[in-house]
Amino acid sequence: MSMPPAIDVRNVTKQFRVVHHAGSLKRAALELLRHRSYVEQMTALDDISFQVPAGQSLGIIGSNGSGKSTLLMLLAGIYRPTAGEIEVRGRVTTLLDLFAGMHQDLTAADNAIVVAMTNGLSRAEALQRLPMMLEFGELTAHADQRIRHFSAGMVVRLGFSVAVHCDPDILLVDEVLAVGDQSFQAKCRQRVGQLQAAGKTIIFVSHDLDTVRATCQRTIWFERSRLRLDGPTAEVLAAYEE
Amino acid sequence: MVNSPRRPPLRATLRELWAYRELVTEFTRRILMVRYKNSVLGLVWSLITPLVLIGVITLITKYFLGQPIPNYSAYIFPVMFAWTFSNNAIPDMCISLLENSLLIRRSYFPRELLPISALLAALFHFLIGLVLSLGYLMLLRIFPQQVGWSVLLVLLIIPCHLCLLLGLGLITAVLNVIYEDIRFLVSVGLQIMFYALPVMYPIERVAAVEGQPWLLPAYLANPFAGLLVLYQKAMLPPIQSAGHPALPFSWPLLGQTWLVSLLVLWFGLWYFNRLKYVAVERL
DSSP states (O other), rough: OOOOSSEEEEEEEEEEEEEEEEEOHHHHHHHHHHOOOOOEEEEEEEEEEEEOTTTTTEEEEETSSEEEHHHHHHHSSSSSEEEEEEEEEEEEEEOOOOTOOTTTBBBBBHHHHHHEEEEEEEOHHHHHHHHHHHHHOOOOOTTBBBBBOOHHHHHHHHHHHHHSSSOOOOEEEEESSSSSSHHHHHHHHHHHHHHHHOOEEEEEOOOOOHHHHHHHHHHEEEEETTEEEEEEEEHHHHHHHH | EESSSSSOOOOHHHHHHHHHHHHHHHHHHHHHHHHHHTOOTTTHOOOHHHHHHHHHHHHHHHTSSOOOOOHHHHHHHHHHHHHHHHHHHHHHHHHHHTTTHHHHSSSOOOOTTTHHHHHHHHHHHHHHHHHHHHHHHHHHHOTTTTTGGGGGGGHHHHHHHHHHHHHHHHHHHHHHHTTHHHHHHHHHHHHGGGGGTTTSSSSHHTTTTOOOOOOHHHHHHSSSHHHHHHHHHHHSOOBBTBBBBOOOOOOOHHHHHHHHHHHHHHHHHHHHHHHHHHHHOOO
C-alpha cells in the first residue's frame, strides 16, 4: 500500500516565446508586413520528471536561469507546461517573492486577508487566522497601518507569516527563508520545522546551500534546463560544490 | 490539480469562477478601499465629474443648441451616470491584469476575477448615481407622478449593460498585456463614441433626420446607444422635441441589445480563456 505522491511531474517541458521588444501593435504590424518575427522560442525546462512523496522537503538548486523558478511557477499552476503533465495533490501556498503581491495602500491586516484568500482560504478562515499571522510577524501593533510606511523587513515578515499560517499541504518557497533579523530567522526555521513535523510537503528553491542542507532531506540539481542530479541532499550538494 | 498543456474548457472555467465568488467580493472591496484610502469626501469625488458634466451639458443645450427642452437636465441625469459607468469600467478592466501583475505572478486564481471585480467596483458607483438620479426625478416631481413602475425596467437593463461591459473588458484586459497600446485605443474609442450617444441630444433628434431611414437602426445597433435609450425610456416621461413624436420604450430594442451584449460576453469569455496563460507569461 503506497500513498500517491504529493507532486508528480511527468516529462514536463516548458518553452517561452521571448519577445525582443515590448509588445506593441506597431511592432505586430511591421512583423506581419515583413513576414519576420522578433519572437524566439526559449526552452526553460527540458523533459523533467520526478515525484515528491507527501511530507518530504525537497531542495532545488542550480545556477541562475537553470529553470528553478519556472518549475515553481508550474507547480503553483501559474504557468502551463508546453508538454507533459504535473499533478499536485493538496492545497498549495506560495512564497515566491518578497512583497507577496501585497498592495502598498492597504493595511497590514487587509493585505494579509487578500493574500491568504488567494492562497485558497475562505474569508472566515483568513479572519480567524489573522491574529496569529500578525503576532508571528510581530506586527500586531501595526495591523491597521498601510504597508507603504513599512520597512522592507516588516513587509517580508508579513508575507512569510501569512504564507506559513495558510495551512498549506504543499509550501512552495523561492529564496526567501532568510528574512528579517537573527531572531526572526530562528523563528522562521522553527516554524518550517513544525510544518515538516506536521507532514507538510515543502519545495525550497535556494542558492543558500547551508539552509538547503539544514532543511531538506532530498535535493534536485538543475543545470541548463535539465535535471542534472536527484538524490539525498548531502550527496547532491557534495557533487554541486565540486 | 493537474496542470497540463490542454486549455481548460470554458464550462470548467465558469464553474471555477463561481467557486471563487468570495474572492471576487474581496478584490472589489480592495479596489474601493484603495480608492478611498485617505480622502475625506471619498465617494463624493466619483460623483462630481458626472454632476459637473450634467450641469455643463444642460447649459449648452439650453442656450446654444436650438430649442430648449423643458427639464432636459432630468433627461441627462440617468444617461450621464450610465455613460460614466461604461467610460470608467472599460479602462479599469483593461488595465486590471497589468496593474495586478505581482498578485498574478504569485499564486493561482482564475484571472477573470480581476476584470470582474474592476467591473463590480464601477457598478457600485453607478448604483449610487442611479439612486441620485431617482432622487432628482422626485425633486422635479417626475417620479412617481409622471413615471411609475416602468422605472423597474432598469432591472432588465443593468444586467445587459454588465454583460456588454464584461465582454469588452475581458477582451481588452488580455489584449492590453500583449499589446500595451490597447488602452490608448480604448480611451480614444470611448471619447469618440460619446458623440454617437444620445447625451448631448435626445434620440428623437436622430429619429427626426429626414430622408435617411437607415440612420436610426444603425445608430441603435451600437449597444451603448441602445442601452442609454433604454435607460431614458424606462426612467423618464416622453420628451417633446424637434417635431418628432417621442419614441416609446421599445421591447425589440431591449431584445436586440441583450442579444448583442450576450454575444460580446460569450466572445470575451472565450477569448480570455484562450489567451490568459499567454498573457500571464508576458506579465
